[in-house]
Amino acid sequence: xxxxxxxxxxxxxxxxxxxxxxxxxxxxxxxxxxxxxxxxxxxxxxxxxxxxxxxxxxxxxxxxxxxxxxxxxxxxxxxxxxxxxxxxxxxxxxxxxxxxxxxxxxxxxxxxxxxxxxxxxxxxxxxxxxxxxxxxxxxxxxxxxxxxxxxxxxxxxxxxxxxxxxxxxxxxxxxxxxxxxxxxxxxxxxxxxxxxxxxxxxxxxxxxxxxxxxxxxxxxxxxxxxxxxxxxxxxxxxxxxxxxxxxxxxxxxxxxxxxxxxxxxxxxxxxxxxxxxxxxx
Amino acid sequence: xxxxxxxxxxxxxxxxxxxxxxxxxxxxxxxxxxxxxxxxxxxxxxxxxxxxxxxxxxxxxxxxxxxxxxxxxxxxxxxxxxxxxxxxxxxxxxxxxxxxxxxxxxxxxxxxxxxxxxxxxxxxxxxxxxxxxxxxxxxxxxxxxxxxxxxxxxxxxxxxxxxxxxxxxxxxxxxxxxxxxxxxxxxxxxxxxxxxxxxxxxxxxxxxxxxxxxxxxxxxxxxxxxxxxxxxxxxxxxxxxxxxxxxxxxxxxxxxxxxxxxxxxxxxxxxxxxxxxx
Numbered sequence: 199x200x201x202x203x204x205x206x207x208x209x210x211x212x213x214x215x216x217x218x219x220x221x222x223x224x225x226x227x228x229x230x231x232x233x234x235x236x237x238x239x240x241x242x243x244x245x246x247x248x249x250x251x252x253x254x255x256x257x258x259x260x261x262x263x264x265x266x267x268x269x270x271x272x273x274x275x276x277x278x279x280x281x282x283x284x285x286x287x288x289x290x291x292x293x294x295x296x297x298x299x300x301x302x303x304x305x306x307x308x309x310x311x312x313x314x315x316x317x318x319x320x321x322x323x324x325x326x327x328x329x330x331x332x333x334x335x336x337x338x339x340x341x342x343x344x345x346x347x348x349x350x351x352x353x354x355x356x357x358x359x360x361x362x363x364x365x366x367x368x369x370x371x372x373x374x375x376x377x378x379x380x381x382x383x384x385x386x387x388x389x390x391x392x393x394x395x396x397x398x399x400x401x402x403x404x405x406x407x408x409x410x411x412x413x414x415x416x417x418x419x420x421x422x423x424x425x426x427x428x429x430x431x432x433x434x435x436x437x438x439x440x441x442x443x444x445x446x447x448x449x450x451x452x453x454x455x456x457x458x459x460x461x462x463x464x465x466x467x468x469x470x471x472x473x474x475x476x477x478x479x
Numbered sequence: 480x481x482x483x484x485x486x487x488x489x490x491x492x493x494x495x496x497x498x499x500x501x502x503x504x505x506x507x508x509x510x511x512x513x514x515x516x517x518x519x520x521x522x523x524x525x526x527x528x529x530x531x532x533x534x535x536x537x538x539x540x541x542x543x544x545x546x547x548x549x550x551x552x553x554x555x556x557x558x559x560x561x562x563x564x565x566x567x568x569x570x571x572x573x574x575x576x577x578x579x580x581x582x583x584x585x586x587x588x589x590x591x592x593x594x595x596x597x598x599x600x601x602x603x604x605x606x607x608x609x610x611x612x613x614x615x616x617x618x619x620x621x622x623x624x625x626x627x628x629x630x631x632x633x634x635x636x637x638x639x640x641x642x643x644x645x646x647x648x649x650x651x652x653x654x655x656x657x658x659x660x661x662x663x664x665x666x667x668x669x670x671x672x673x674x675x676x677x678x679x680x681x682x683x684x685x686x687x688x689x690x691x692x693x694x695x696x697x698x699x700x701x702x703x704x705x706x707x708x709x710x711x712x713x714x715x716x717x718x719x720x721x722x723x724x725x726x727x728x729x730x731x732x733x734x735x736x737x738x739x740x741x742x743x744x745x746x747x748x749x750x751x752x753x754x755x756x757x
Contacts, residue, residue: 239665240636354529383528384692388736410666413695413738416745437749440742454670455740456699463677464670464699 201404202228202251202289202372205265209246212258220246220259222428228372228404233395235407235419235436237451242425244408248374252291253281269371287317290365294377296357300349306333306360307345313367332363336393355386359393366397372404373397379414391418412455416440424448426472447472482555484653484686485517485540490549492535509535511710512549517703519653520680522687524701524718526694526733532710533690534658540688541575541656554653571601574647578659580639584631590617590642591627597649612649619682620645620675637668641675648679656688661696673700694737698722706730 209221221243228234236244250261251273266273268289273281293299301309310332311325320328326345333341336359349357358378365373375394379387395418398405407418415422415436422439424432424447432445443449450472452458453465490513496504509532517523527533538544539551545561552558554572558565577583584593594613598604604612614624620641631639640660647655657676661669673696679685691697697704697718704721706714706729713727725731 239667384694385528385732385736387738391738411738412666412740416740417738417748436745437742440740440745451666452740454666455695456670456673456693457695457740459699463674466667466671466674 199270200227201230201232201269202226202406203265203267204247204251204263207247207250207261207263207266209243209250209255210260212260217260220428221250224423224425224428224430226406226423228406230371230404231398231402233398233405233407233418233420235409235415235422236425237409237412237415237422238425239410241427243428244425245376247425248291248376248406248408252285252289252374254291283317286313287368288370289372289374290368290370291374291376292358292361292365292378294380296354296361296381297349297352299361300357302349305346305348306352307347310345310360310364310367313364317368328367329363332367333360335366335397336360336363337389338363354382355390358382358386358390362390362393362397366401366403369401370403372406374406374408376408377410378407380409380411387414394418412452424451429473431472445472482519483516483552484519484554485523485688486515486550486552487540488514488550488552490514490536490539490551491547492532492539492544493547509710510539510546513705513707513712514549515703515705515712515715517654517686517688519686520684521702522680522689522700523703523705524689524691524697525705525707526691526697527707528692530709531707533707536707537575537656537658537688537690540654541573542570567601571597571650572653573656574650574652574654575656575658576640576643576647576660579663580636580643581631581663583643584639586631589628589630590634593631593642593646594649597646601650616645616649619648619679621671635668636664637671640664640668640672644672644675644679648683651683652685654686654688656690658690659692660689662691662693669696676700694734706733 204226206223206225207221208223210217210219224247238244249255255261263274268284307329310329314320314325314328329345330341333344338344338356338359352360378394379390382390391414394405409415419436421435423430424445426447431447432443434444439448443452456464490510491508492510493506493508496507498504513536515523525533525536539546542558542560542565546559550557553569556569558569591610591613594616595609598609598612614627617624617626622638622641634642661672664672680687689700701718704716704718705712706727708729714721714725714730725734
């Protein structure tokens, strides 16, 4: 049984000009211990899909799916209270802007301990001890001191580590990382990606990595879903995606990478309608 | 060529630090003596992490900020705005394109006015001439003349960056300082803007200072590369040299940290994990 199985997920937003379909019948599957990358440019619906799973979309969004199961349990039809016991505990998420996604009014320690108290019911002394352990596990050594730091006192990389500590506080079975390194420098990006994959292996978690960066995909993913304007263009394991991309869109994306440039101009993919091309192929 | 467009000799920039009640703080040295020369029609890429001083350098090169020490020559003329303000002629030679095309265009200004404003301030051209030049420039950067009367919010990120490039070119500058011009853009749009910059460089013989943290972009666009680290140029040389044989340990760290999107490195990674699990 796969850890997460979503079938024909659609998301539409009510706008003044009528409904806007952000995601059109896309299916996802993620197993334990697997790194799934969802790749696409802005507007591809890659974040919307995972926000829908987390129940984080605004009320203007309509989410439908034939099936949305986590460990065989139906997330769509379960009561909200039960769902909240899974989201934030077994399924957690980290975001692009680490400094913005932490609450500036509370210390790092308070925010990590809040997770532990809410989901595991730990007592203050225990939650503090565990929070220090968690900070150590994400590479923050002086954890006892850092617990009383506010987000603005930490660097972007440190904040992302604190976010990861929060997200892994309850040993989640599935971690969703939405562009976790886009706002960070390359050397810090490497550290954070190494940390995420190490934790993923240690805990045997499923990891869903949302990114637009083909380099990040190549370095971390086992399997890849390529999205374009709310549609799935291709799903493949990492090697076949880069070796023999099936869809025209993936080929175009890979050829637009500056490191794959052959002449003195990059091939561009302006004005190509990949949706109708995909239908033909 | 004997006459470089841009020459910097030992540029230093100190920022005063706030001390406590009883003492003034030690000034923060953001640039610790940067030197380079850049010939006409060439591209110098400046690479480094946040806080390394690359944007401070850009502000000095564009005469927005003054240097504390050192000499700056633009088109052979010495410039130190702490001593004498730059002339209009000097200012029009150097233009800048910013990272975020959503923030760098005035949302209340029509595209035509965005492009006409530099001419209005710096030249005595009539309104009709300004309009004609704006139309011509829109076409040059791959936009439609019909876009003249539209507002920035009606455009995509890539189109806005085209407009920002067009605005920078209105005064026929020699030198364009591009501060992370493609890092806010999607991959496919990034390719278009990089091509546009290459086309414009060929057509107008422009000189670029290209600030970036993305090594794959730098490798593609640069002639010369400077790697900065804590206000110092730890590596400076021709692109091929720097990429083939990085001298400084920081440069090597940077190269090693850059994700590689090729089949070979994927194979290596998968193989390494195979052996780790066995």
